[in-house]
Each structure stands twice: as C-alpha cells, then as structure tokens.
Amino acid sequence: MEFKQWEPIYLDILEDMGFSREEDEQAAIILSRMLDKDNTADLSVLRKLIAGKSVIVCGNAPCLKDQLEVTDISGKTIIAADGATAVLVDRGIIPDIIVTDLDGDLEKEILANKRGSVVVVHAHGDNIDKLERYVPLMKDIIGSTQSVPLVNVYNFGGFSDGDRCVFLADEFHASEIKLLGFDLDDVNVTDIKKKKLIWAKKLIGDLL
Template sequence: MRFEEWAPLYMEILEEFGFSRDEDEEAARLLKGLLSVRGGDLTVEDLDSMIRGGRVLVCGNGPSLSGELDEILKDSKKRSAKSPPSGMDDPVVVAADGATTPLLAAGVVPDVIVTDLDGYLPDIVAANAMGSAVVVHAHGDNLAALKEYVPRLKRVLGTTQSVPLEGVYNFGGFTDGDRGVFLARRFGAEEIRTIGFDYDDPDVTPRKKMKLAWAKRLVEMALKEVSSE
C-alpha cells in the first residue's frame, strides 16, 4: 500500500485515538538512527524471498490462537505421516507481537515477528536468537522500548505508521496483527491465512475494542485486495 493510499486511514486513526503525528514521526526518526549504525539487518529483499508466491500464516494473539494452532499442527502431522513434507506445505509463520509466546510454547519458532515491542519481550528476544526476523514498528508510545530493545535484536527491519523514511517503511496497517497481513500482501504471498484474530473478544478494555475494530476493518481490506489481484 502506497502512503498516499494509507494516509486517509492514518488520519482517521490519529483523530479517533488522539495520537500525535509528531510523536510518531519522532519515533520513526529514532528507529532510523538506531538501525543506521548497524550492519547485516533484514532487508525488503530478504522478506520478498521469504514470502513471494508462498503461503503465509499470520498469527494474532487472541484467545483462539492455541486451539487453532493445535488443529493446524495435528493436520500437518497427519499429512507428514502419509507422505514426506515438501517446502510448499510449510507456510511462512508471521507472529503478531505477543503471539510469539504461545507459538514458542507449541514448539513453533515464527519466521517473522511483527511487533511494536509491547508483547512479552524475553520471548521475542529468544525467538529472534533462534532465527526469527523482527519487523519493529515505531510509534509515539514506544520510544523507550525502541532504545532498549532494538540494540538487542538482530535481523531487524523498521516500520512506521507515518511517512516512511529511508530504511523505515510503511506497508500499511495499524495493529501488529493487521500489519502482519499487510506485510504478507506487500511481499506477494499467494495465500494468506489468519488465526488468533478474535475481533469480538469480550474480555478486553474499551480502547482495545476500538483497536480490534480497526484490525478487522484493515485485515478485511488487505485480504480483499489480495483476492482481487
């Protein structure tokens, strides 16, 4: 999604949540600076080679995640028992931030973690050490986390919800989950499946309900555009 397409949605989000565009842009500049002094980080070419033409499983951190993941793992074991698995059988697993924890508990190391660094950071750091690429999102509320954790991570690519900068991208999306879907779409996934996206979870705060409503709207938008391509 080009920023020109995303900008009207972004302005709606700023107004609805009372976020500061200036603070978002400050965070993006901070992330750019943190990444510019490093070498060997994740590139858009790396993501393209991982995702293009393949199947992507985007995992949200809703209550349904563990059950849905169990079903997928059981089905995978059944298919593997019948015939040797092929590379096309295994999807690229994208974890939305806190979904990293239940994935690791199930023995699944995500291929990519999309995070604004407010999940359980020890598990994100551990998964990164085990090979997960990390797409770190900068916004006005996570400057301290960026300073603390970006230097501790490797294979990082930066994103922003405001105007993209050199080395800090905007692929579209607002919450970690829908940004994972937009990421898969941007890099040419042939199929995108979502699990753990509980848009109607009653056990969340009113503010979280607002975010889930946006996530639903944006995921539906992204998947509709994928199906029409």
Template sequence: MMILGWKKRYFEILKQFKYSEKKDKESAIKLNSILKKSNADEKILNLIKDNTVLIIGSGPSLSSAIPKLKKYKKIVKIAADSSIKPLVENGIIPDIIVTDLDGDENSLKKIGKTKSIFVVHAHGDNLNKLEFAKKFKNCIGTTQSTPFDKIQNFGGFTDGDRAVFLANYFQAKKIILFGMDFGKRIGKFSETRKIDRKIKLQKLKKAESLLKWLSTFTKCKLFTTSKAINGFKKISYKDLDIIIT
C-alpha cells in the same frame, strides 16, 4: 512508498485515538538511528512471494489453533508479538515477528537469537522501548506515518493487521489467519489490563475495518480460521490441507 489510500486512513486513526503525528515521526527517527542496514527486505520477499503465509494473532481461538500450526512446520508463519509467548512455549518459532515491542520480552529475546526476522514498529507511545531492537539479528523498521531511509510503511494499525498488510506488500499467494478473532472477547495471551479493555476493543475494530479495506484491492487469496471477516473466506481446520497445498 505507501499503499494508495493509506494516508487518509492514518489521519482517521490519529483523530479517533487522539494520537500525535509528531510523536509518531519522532519515534520513527529514533528507530531509524538504531537500525543497521540489512538485507532483511530481500529475505522477507524470498519467504513470502508467491507462497502461502500463516498470520498468527493472540485472539481467543489461538489455543485451539496451536496444535494445527505445529503440523505445518515448513509453511511461512508471521506472528503478532502478543502471540509469541504461547508459540515459543509450544515449540513454534515464527519466520517473521511483527511487533511494537509490547510483547513478552523473554520470548522476544529468545527468538531474537534465531534466524527470525523482526518487523519493529515505531509509534508515539513506544519511544522508550525502541532500544530493545538492538537485540535482534534481522530487523527492519516501520511507521504509520511517512516512510523514509530505513523506515518503511506497508500499511496496518495493530501488530496483527500489519502482519497481513506485510504479507500483501510482499506478494503472498495465500494468506490464512489464525487467532485473529476481532470480536468482543480479548484473548488471554494479549496481556491486556482490565482498564485498557475498552481501547483494545476499539483498536481491534479498527484493525478489522482495515483488513476489510485491504480485501477490496489485494491480489492475495484471503482465508481465516478465526472469526468471519468480510473479504476473507471462512474455513475450518479440516480445510487447511486443501487450502495450503
């Protein structure tokens, strides 16, 4: 099952970035063969439904966000994998990690031994990394293409916006963004090479456009402590106690 309107946006992504739908499907088939059946979906639903969820990216504002995130130990946190290393280094273990396996492997291994749930994404460029998913105790698989068997599609393009689409799908009450800036600067934690800077900024722009689209139909209340995004209410760190309660 895909959210209404996703297929159109997926084909736009394929065209813009010259990706291969065939390779996306091949990667999804491999991930499906690796994953074991689990009740991770039920665990995710129990964590997210009707709750406030903090979504963490690796944008420039992550450094200032970390002290605030440490304060909210009992609030559900979903993190994009590029934010994992600084989070782990600061004693923050996300409840859910959304990853295409490009993040810091040591940090992913460390969290893989915890109760955290991994949402591993299969796409045409990470076919050779998918075996890494075997290291995670709790894991589900996703694709940008047509879902099947154990592979699902909640919507989204990059790890960060896929995390927001995931929270929307599992019916979060409130979604608050941290370290998701979508500007012309790339956060120091993203580990983006200089030669990849241009394509990274294009991906961020596409991710932002998808979040704007999501805001037009979601039932979740949307907030951001990062760069202002249409459809998300911009809040300061001082507002957090009021918003989260």
C-alpha cells in the same frame, strides 16, 4: 501500499485514537537512527519468505492455542503478531517473521530473533522507551512506521500488530493468507484494545 494511499486512513486513525502524528514521526526518526547495515535485514529476505508462499498470520486471541492444535503449519511461512510469538515459542515454533511494537513478551521475542526470526519493529509515539531499550538487543530488524517512511523504516500499511502482519503478507505477494488467533469481536479486552480490534477488522476486511 503507497503512503499517499495509506495517509487518509492514518489521519482517520489518529483522530479516532487521539494519537499524535508528530510523536509517531519522532519515534520513526529515533528508530531510523538506531538502524544500520549490521542490525537490519534486507527486504529481499521478506520477499523470499513471503512471495508466492502460503502464509499463516498468528494473532494473539485466546483461540490461537486451540487453532494451532488443528492446523498443519508445515511448509508455511509463519508471521507472528507480537504477543502471539510467546504462544508459538512455548510450542517449539520459531516464527519466520515477528511483527511487533515491543509490548509483548520481549524475552521470547528476543529468543526467537536469536533463533532466526526476522523482526519487523514498529515505531510509534508511545513506544520510544521500548525502542531504546530493546532494539540494541536485536538483529535482522526491519523498521516500520505508520507515518512517512524513512531510511530503514518502511510503511507497508496497517495499524496494530495483527493487521500490519496481514498488510506485510499482502505487500510481498503471499499466494494465500490464513489467519489464526484472530477474534476481532472479542469483548474480554480493554476499551482501547476494542478500538484497535475495530480498526483491525476494517483494515483486514478492506484488504482481503
């Protein structure tokens, strides 16, 4: 998605969530400076994994475990939203792509990354400390931001980890996008998470 198309939505999200654009942009600059040809993956890797493929996006709602039991994932491209990575890894599944703002189970995300997962690391105003701590431990990174894109730091659209997975699959022209582990009306979450899930419902609903 072009940033010009995304920007008005981003401005609404900033206002609703009370986040700072300046801090998001500072985080993106820090991430951009940490990325180089040695620790990044080329966008062609994402294209190869997604274009024309049937994609399964895993969110981290409690229903993920049961839905994985009854879903045939063979031959599909698996994209894990942050905390969903640990659920997959615990079942012996290494996702093709992890989309994360680095507040999930980082031990499992780093393990999956070592075993081949491409990791789309999202910079925002509230995770600068995590970028500094975990990015040096990763490889095959694609940087992401919810603000203006920079060198090695892209904006494919989307806000929280789960909806950014869906925007990524759409951007790279998946032939089909199936969601597992999404319960966007979940009431058993914190108030801030409820607000993020409301945005996810709107963003995914408008896109698909």
